[in-house]
Amino acid sequence: MKSFLGIDLGSTTTKAVLLDDGGSVLGRGITNSRSNYHLAADIARDEANVDARFTLLDRALEAAGETGEEAVQFRKRLLYHFRKVQQLAQLASLRDKALVEARGGRLGHHGAPLEDRLARLFEDLETNWRKPRLGGAARSDFFRDQASGDFARMAEKLADRALPFDVLMSVFDKVIIQVENERIDLTFEGNIRRALVSCLENESPERRARYEAAVLSVADTPLDTVRSIGTGYGRQTLPFPKDSIRSEILCHGLGAHVMFPKTTTVLDIGGQDTKAIQVDGDGIVTSFQMNDRCAAGCGRYLGYIADEMNMGVHELGPLAMQSTRHVKINSTCTVFAGAELRDRLTMGQRREDILAGLHRAIILRAMALLARSGGVADEFTFTGGVANNPAAVQALRQLVEENYGSRTLNISPNSIFTGALGAALFALRASQEVANA
Amino acid sequence: MSEPDPKAAGAVKDASMIKQKEMIAGHFSALSRAKESGKKVVYTFVPGNLTELLHAFDVLPVYPEINALQSGMRKKSGAYITEAERLGHSEDVCTYVKCDIGMLKAGNIGPTGEKLPEPDLLLLSYTGCFTFMKWFELLKREYHCPVAMLHVPYQGDGEFTPAMRDYVVDQLRTEVIPKLEQITGKKLDEAKLEEALARSSVAEDDLVWVLESAKNKPSPIDAYFGGVYYIGPIFTAFRGTDLAVDYYRTLRAEVQQRLDLGLGPLTPEGEMKNERYRLVVEGPPNWTSFNEFWKMFADEGAVVVASSYTKVGGMYDAGFRHDPTRPLETLAEYCAGCYTNLNLPSRISMLEKYVREYSADGLLINSVKSCNSFSAGQLMILREVEQRTGVPGGFIETDLVDPRYFSAANVKNRIESYLQMIEQKRRNAGARVSVQVPAAVAPKTRLAVLP
Numbered sequence: 047m048k049s050f051l052g053i054d055l056g057s058t059t060t061k062a063v064l065l066d067d068g069g070s071v072l073g074r075g076i077t078n079s080r081s082n083y084h085l086a087a088d089i090a091r092d093e094a095n096v097d098a099r100f101t102l103l104d105r106a107l108e109a110a111g112e113t114g115e116e117a118v119q120f121r122k123r124l125l126y127h128f129r130k131v132q133q134l135a136q137l138a139s140l141r142d143k144a145l146v147e148a149r150g151g152r153l154g155h156h157g158a159p160l161e162d163r164l165a166r167l168f169e170d171l172e173t174n175w176r177k178p179r180l181g182g183a184a185r186s187d188f189f190r191d192q193a194s195g196d197f198a199r200m201a202e203k204l205a206d207r208a209l210p211f212d213v214l215m216s217v218f219d220k221v222i223i224q225v226e227n228e229r230i231d232l233t234f235e236g237n238i239r240r241a242l243v244s245c246l247e248n249e250s251p252e253r254r255a256r257y258e259a260a261v262l263s264v265a266d267t268p269l270d271t272v273r274s275i276g277t278g279y280g281r282q283t284l285p286f287p288k289d290s291i292r293s294e295i296l297c298h299g300l301g302a303h304v305m306f307p308k309t310t311t312v313l314d315i316g317g318q319d320t321k322a323i324q325v326d327g328d329g330i331v332t333s334f335q336m337n338d339r340c341a342a343g344c345g346r347y348l349g350y351i352a353d354e355m356n357m358g359v360h361e362l363g364p365l366a367m368q369s370t371r372h373v374k375i376n377s378t379c380t381v382f383a384g385a386e387l388r389d390r391l392t393m394g395q396r397r398e399d400i401l402a403g404l405h406r407a408i409i410l411r412a413m414a415l416l417a418r419s420g421g422v423a424d425e426f427t428f429t430g431g432v433a434n435n436p437a438a439v440q441a442l443r444q445l446v447e448e449n450y451g452s453r454t455l456n457i458s459p460n461s462i463f464t465g466a467l468g469a470a471l472f473a474l475r476a477s478q479e480v481a482n483a
Numbered sequence: 484m485s486e487p488d489p490k491a492a493g494a495v496k497d498a499s500m501i502k503q504k505e506m507i508a509g510h511f512s513a514l515s516r517a518k519e520s521g522k523k524v525v526y527t528f529v530p531g532n533l534t535e536l537l538h539a540f541d542v543l544p545v546y547p548e549i550n551a552l553q554s555g556m557r558k559k560s561g562a563y564i565t566e567a568e569r570l571g572h573s574e575d576v577c578t579y580v581k582c583d584i585g586m587l588k589a590g591n592i593g594p595t596g597e598k599l600p601e602p603d604l605l606l607l608s609y610t611g612c613f614t615f616m617k618w619f620e621l622l623k624r625e626y627h628c629p630v631a632m633l634h635v636p637y638q639g640d641g642e643f644t645p646a647m648r649d650y651v652v653d654q655l656r657t658e659v660i661p662k663l664e665q666i667t668g669k670k671l672d673e674a675k676l677e678e679a680l681a682r683s684s685v686a687e688d689d690l691v692w693v694l695e696s697a698k699n700k701p702s703p704i705d706a707y708f709g710g711v712y713y714i715g716p717i718f719t720a721f722r723g724t725d726l727a728v729d730y731y732r733t734l735r736a737e738v739q740q741r742l743d744l745g746l747g748p749l750t751p752e753g754e755m756k757n758e759r760y761r762l763v764v765e766g767p768p769n770w771t772s773f774n775e776f777w778k779m780f781a782d783e784g785a786v787v788v789a790s791s792y793t794k795v796g797g798m799y800d801a802g803f804r805h806d807p808t809r810p811l812e813t814l815a816e817y818c819a820g821c822y823t824n825l826n827l828p829s830r831i832s833m834l835e836k837y838v839r840e841y842s843a844d845g846l847l848i849n850s851v852k853s854c855n856s857f858s859a860g861q862l863m864i865l866r867e868v869e870q871r872t873g874v875p876g877g878f879i880e881t882d883l884v885d886p887r888y889f890s891a892a893n894v895k896n897r898i899e900s901y902l903q904m905i906e907q908k909r910r911n912a913g914a915r916v917s918v919q920v921p922a923a924v925a926p927k928t929r930l931a932v933l934p
Contacts, residue, residue, distance in 0.1 A: 279892075293900035296907060319896075330911050331904045333869075338880040338893060418862055418878075 049098065050477060051271045052469025053087050054294065055079065055280035058317035058345060058431065060086035062094035063466040064271070065474055072269075073097030074463050078188050080226050083280035092233055095269060099234035100125065102264045110260060120245070120257055127241035132232045134175060136189050139230055141168040143221040153217065156209065163209050164217065167200050190222055191358075235265050273473040277465050279318055290473075295323055295334045297468030302427040303329025304471060305464065306456040310423040313412055313442070314464070315432035317345040320412050322419035329468075335419040343411035345431050350383040351404060355397065362401055366437035369402030371395075376407065405437040406445075413445050422446050425454040429464035433457050497749070499734040503715055506730065508595055510720050514543055515597035523666050526602040526622065529796045531610035531635055531818035533659065535679035535723035535805065539672050540663045544720050545599060547618070551582040553594035555770030555884030563589060564885055577614045578853040578885040580621070587625060601626050603666045606659065608633035611823030612856040631662040635818045641829050643819040651815035673810065679723030680807040687799045689731035690717055694800055696738050697788040698841055701758035703741035705748040707787035708777040711768060718796030723805075750781035759784030760902055763837045765791045765830075765864065766849035766857050769881035772889045776881070779898050789837035791830065794822040801833070823856045830860075831867045838872045844905050847877040847898075852888050875908060877901035 049072055054061040060083070062075040075093025079086045103124075107117050141164075147153065148160045175196075201214040231237070242261055246254045276284035277297040284291065294314075302312040303325055312323040320343060324333040337344065345359075352359040373395055375386065390400045416422050426446065432438050439457060446453050458464070517524050523542040527533070529549065537544050554560040563585025564578055570588070572581050586592070593599045605622055607630060609615035623630055633654050636647045660671050693713055697706045704710070713734060721727040741748075747755035751774045762780075764787045769776050780787065797803065798820045806813040822830070838846055846868050848861050865876040879897045882888035 279896075293896065293903045295900035296903050319893075328911060330907050331900075332875065332908075334900065334904070335878060336893075336897065338888075338890065420866075 047102075047267060047269060048272050049269050050470050050473040051091060051094070051274040052297070052466040052471070052473055053090060053274065053276045053278070053284065054297065054463075054465035054469060055083050055087060055276065055278035055284065056316055056318075056431075056465075057279045058349070059462070060090040060278070060280075061463050061466040062087070062090035063463050063470040064094045064098045064269075065470045067474070069471065069474055071467070072101050073099070074460065074466070076462065078190065078226075079280065080223075082227055083283045084285070085227060085229070087276070087284060088229065089232075096128075096232070096234045098269060099238075099264050099267075102267060103261060106260045106264055110256075112256075112260070116253075124238075124241060124245045124257075124261065127245040128234075128238060130175065130244075131237045131241045133189060133192075134172065135230055135232065135237070136225060137168070137172060137175065137193065139228065140193060140218075140221060140225050141165075141172075143224050144168070144217050147217050147220050153213065156213065160209060160213070160217075163204055163214065167197070167204055167214070170200050171196055190226060193222065194218065238265050273477040275469040275473040275476065277469040279316075290476075292469055292472050294319075294465050295321055295336070296331055297465045297472065298429055299323045299325040299331040299334075299468065300329040300471055301464035301466070301468030302429055302456075304467060305458045305460070306425060306427050308425045308454075309427040309456065311416065311419075311421070311426045313416060313426070313428050314430040315343075315345060315408070315412060315428075315438070316430040317349070320344050320415055322412070322415040324420045324423070333420050335415045337411075337415065343408040347383055347408065348404075348432065348435070351387060351401075354384045354387050360434070363405070363435035363437040365398050366401035366405050367440070368398045369396075369437075371399045373399045373403035375400070375403040402437060402441075405435070406441045408432070409438060409441040409445055412442070413449065417449075422450045422453055425456055427456040427458075429458075429461045431462055433461040497734075497737050499730060499737055500712065502730050502733055503712065506716060506721060506726050510543075511593050511595040511597050511599075514545065514593065514600055517543055517600040523603040524600045525604045525606050525663075525666075526619075527606040528609060528612075528615050529718050530612065530821040530823055531608045531633070532718075532722075532796065533606065533608055533633075533655075533814055533818075534720065535676055535683060535810075536655075536659070536663070536671075536814065537606075538679045538723050539676035540667045540669065542603075542663065542667060543600075545602065546719055547583045547622075548579045549719055550586060550593060550599070551579040551884055552770045554582050554586055555886075556773055557594065558771070558886075559586075560771060560884035561886045577618075577855075578883050578888075580614060580618045582884045583618070584621060587622075602628050604628060604662060605630045606633070606662075607631065608635065608659075608818060610635045610818050610821045611637060611825075612854075614855070629662060629666070631659045633659055633818070635815075635824060638819060638825050638829065641826050643816065647819065648812060648815045651818060652811045655811050655814060676810050677807040680805040680810055680813060682725065682728050683717075683723045683805040684807070686717055686722065686727045686731040687797070687804050689728075689735045690714070691799045692735055693731070693738050694789070694793065696742060697786075699742060700761075700842070701745070701747040701755075702761065702786050702788050703738050703746060703748060705750065705755075705777075705780075705787050706793060707764045707768065707790040708750075708773075708780070709748055710787070710790055710793040714793050714796060748786055751778055752781065755781055755784065755786060757784045758786050760845070760905060761786060761788045761841065761843045763787070763789045763834060763841065763843045763846045764849060765834060765846065765861065767792045767795075767851055767854060767883060768849065769851075769889050769894075770884050771882075771886040772891065775891060776889075776894065779895050783899065783902050785898075785902055788841040788843055791822055791834065794833075797821060798833075827860045827864060831864050831871075834864065834868050835871050838868060838874055843874060844909075845874045845877060845901070846872075847879065847901060850878060850880045852880065852882045853885065854883065875901075875905055877904075 048067045050065045052063045056079060058079060060077055060079045064072040066072050073094040074097050075090040077086050077089040077093060144164050145161060148164055153160060197218045201211055205211040205214055238261060242258060246257060274286060275290050275292055276286045277292050277294045281291050298312055298314045298321060302309045309325060312325060314321045319336050321334060321336045323331055326332050348362055349359050352362055428442060443455055524545060525537055525542050526545045526547060529546055534544060554563055560582045564581045566585035566588055567581035591599045605619045605628060607615060607619045619630060635651055664670060694706055696703050716727045716730050747758055762785055797817060803820050805817060834846060848865055850858050850861050865878060869876045879894050881894060
């Protein structure tokens with residue numbers, strides 16, 4: 047089947063969206079950009095392909111009349127087992143590399159005890175790897191994050207005076223980068239059979255045959271990517287010809303328009319850029335403004351604040367929502383993020399109040415860009431990673447209301463994919479233009 | 484405004500370029516020998532310069548902002564600026580000023596590697612830019628030389644009245660000319676001034692012809708990146724000289740030849756083959772990454788057909804010519820008519836006219852952090868021109884000579900986005916693409932594999 051791919055290489059995450067020839071989303075994929083755009087693009091695309099196969103499976107089940115609870119449960123279980131197979135493959139690679147590292151020059155003096163400890167640690171990890179997390183881009187839930195949490199927990203248990211925690215963690219830090227930067231087969235085609243076996247273990251032969259047939263037919267359906275368009279911060283590095291690269295401004299404009307067709311104003315706060323975009327009734331950009339080279343008040347700023355507070359970036363918003371006092375923050379300078387935060391804490395201000403003030407400061411900066419781009423008209427769509435942050439959304443809602451009056455604020459749960467969706471649509475259009483010519 | 488830099492010029496090596504380079508080398512060489520040859524030196528600014536008057540007194544002009552932009556192009560401005568900041572100049576001070584102060588402190592070595600002489604007079608004929616006044620206050624402290632101040636009234640109401648002109652002429656008579664007479668020990672040679680003004684007018688005709696050649700499709704010139712070379716001689720030491728007359732004659736012949744052959748403009752990487760976008764640009768260019776900046780346009784087939792920056796040293800295309808029959812009046816009118824001395828409505832009308840007359844696809848503003856006289860009101864200008872002409876506006880931000888304020892990735896992103904926006908609008912206005920946007924790619928109810 048024909049598909050059209052959009053890839054959005056962001057400074058923090060890389061997203062891929064796959065459309066079918068009717069313009070419906072087949073699949074979405076996301077991964078961390080890991081300063082390796084090339085690989086990140088491949089992985090995001092593979093993920094989108096996996097997601098697309100599951101969409102096709104849904105369609106196949108529906109076509110076969112399998113719409114009851116039983117089918118829904120099967121679908122859920124299959125996904126769970128598939129994720130588990132994928133993640134165990136990554137974990138196995140992590141283990142192999144960790145053992146090599148333990149024998150290497152840097153840590154070799156620890157000898158066999160380190161190897162033994164690591165072997166036990168991984169055995170535990172594998173046995174207890176029960177709950178692969180199933181998504182939620184708002185949470186940082188890439189393999190790196192999950193593995194890091196679990197590894198650290200286990201290392202804490204196994205560490206002692208002879209082999210302290212930091213030695214064990216140093217092994218992890220060294221090898222996780224290698225695992226992230228290698229191509230492991232995580233495709234649907236390559237892993238679904240193993241997932242099927244464990245998923246259908248206790249099923250009756252009749253059911254097993256039915257589901258197996260459906261799944262394998264999907265695995266065998268060729269997904270022919272007819273056209274790809276790349277966008278985002280790192281788009282110049284994509285191995286695409288020049289006419290297959292679009293500015294993220296255009297992609298976000300079109301993506302937002304497709305998600306919410308009455309969109310007039312778009313605000314995108316990404317890792318490195320904040321963009322205020324105005325679009326016409328066809329999703330064509332009519333005006334835009336973005337921050338200059340200074341990334342103050344962008345997603346990256348929140349990242350630094352999260353690091354400084356030793357929290358996950360997705361935890362900042364919910365904590366800020368608990369604020370009870372108004373704290374005014376003037377600087378959203380990324381460089382001074384840590385200093386600003388420590389200053390405030392030293393003054394005795396509470397974390398949640400400071401965080402609420404920081405979110406408001408970020409949005410104030412975005413408001414200035416919005417004003418420069420032509421203001422906020424109805425409807426107003428908020429995209430980018432920061433749109434998943436409830437405190438940022440609350441501040442935005444309030445400031446827009448204060449400055450422009452009542453506006454419909456649209457935020458899609460898939461807002462992080464807006465740019466990739468726009469790019470995929472450009473791919474579809476380009477292909478249809480060629481066909482029409 | 485600029486003299487050609489062999490590196491910056493890249494593949495561009497027309498006869499006019501070589502000529503300009505020789506002219507500049509000759510001028511700086513004369514400056515380096517000023518003291519021994521007994522020539523007096525006057526520091527002055529480009530907008531509203533009185534070069535013909537200086538030639539009539541046989542003094543040599545130095546233009547500090549030209550030295551600053553040359554330092555920018557030669558990658559020396561960063562160190563000079565840091566030096567000035569070390570001396571206490573704030574981060575927000577105009578970077579031309581800081582670059583100049585830094586250069587002075589580093590030994591005042593000019594762009595050709597020769598030492599610049601100290602001024603015998605600071606001639607402050609500032610137009611529209613208040614910073615110029617502060618700049619010379621700083622130089623006065625360093626050089627302890629006399630200052631001649633020519634106050635040119637801002638055209639706040641959009642006109643230069645006879646009373647304003649008389650006010651400027653009076654200052655020329657009672658302030659500027661006496662000070663020049665004092666430092667040179669000679670009386671003003673009126674005949675010499677008139678001859679210089681007559682020559683200015685001849686060169687100005689040729690410059691306007693060159694700038695207006697961009698009305699052709701494809702344009703044989705780039706009126707911004709190429710334009711800064713074309714305005715070099717006439718905005719600086721050479722206006723009113725035979726050298727300038729000769730330079731513009733040569734340049735005009737070259738452009739005529741490009742027109743006859745149907746050639747596009749020269750770019751850092753040779754001739755532009757495919758003109759895809761015609762732009763009007765407002766604001767000065769970035770000098771520290773001049774070639775890289777130019778290439779961002781050239782790579783996309785974007786040619787600048789008209790620019791406001793090439794009018795900072797005179798609005799010749801609006802009809803002004805130096806008139807030898809009214810020497811002091813014509814100098815007064817010249818000063819008042821420089822771009823930065825115009826109010827916002829006049830600037831908007833000028834840009835609107837450019838968009839229409841040069842069949843431009845858009846107006847792009849390069850907003851410069853350093854320059855208040857350019858940057859104030861630019862967003863208003865942008866919106867107003869958009870509204871009047873219907874062409875889309877774009878906005879980028881760089882700086883004159885502070886390399887820290889040029890983010891190549893960010894600027895490239897904005898330029899590409901802007902050009903793609905023009906392209907998309909064009910397509911949409913033409914044959915509407917038959918593809919229907921799917922009504923909704925709304926979040927699905929199924930269990931999401933990925934969000």
